[in-house]
Amino acid sequence: MLWVNIAGMGVIGLIIWWFWLYKSSSVDMSDGVIEVLVKDGVYQPAVIKVPANQESTITFFRADSSPCSESLHIPDLEIAATLRLNKKVDISIPAMQPGRHAFHCQMKMYTGELIVD
Numbered sequence: 818m819l820w821v822n823i824a825g826m827g828v829i830g831l832i833i834w835w836f837w838l839y840k841s842s843s844v845d846m847s848d849g850v851i852e853v854l855v856k857d858g859v860y861q862p863a864v865i866k867v868p869a870n871q872e873s874t875i876t877f878f879r880a881d882s883s884p885c886s887e888s889l890h891i892p893d894l895e896i897a898a899t900l901r902l903n904k905k906v907d908i909s910i911p912a913m914q915p916g917r918h919a920f921h922c923q924m925k926m927y928t929g930e931l932i933v934d
Contacts, residue, residue: 918933
């Protein structure tokens with residue numbers, strides 16, 4: 818019985834880490850192209866840096882068949898898009914001042930951050 822409790826606590830710990838504490842590496846738009854892979858419950862990369870005062874395009878590729886991965890929302894920028902399975906979708910980011918903007922799926926299980934720097 819003790820081992821079952823320890824295993825259960827371990828699983829709970831992994832869930833907390835995966836959905837709330839995990840931070841993937843960031844990517845900078847220095848080469849002008851950013852492609853975000855939507856797979857296995859995460860955006861890869863989940864932190865994207867784009868230059869301030871310059872329009873940018875981010876390409877999302879959805880390889881995850883989960884219904885939650887189908888939508889992309891960037892509420893601060895009033896952007897909402899449908900990501901088709903195994904298709905690339907370009908999202909235009911307008912020129913704006915430096916700041917941080919969260920993006921996520923409809924249920925906020927897939928999360929990321931857009932940094933305008």
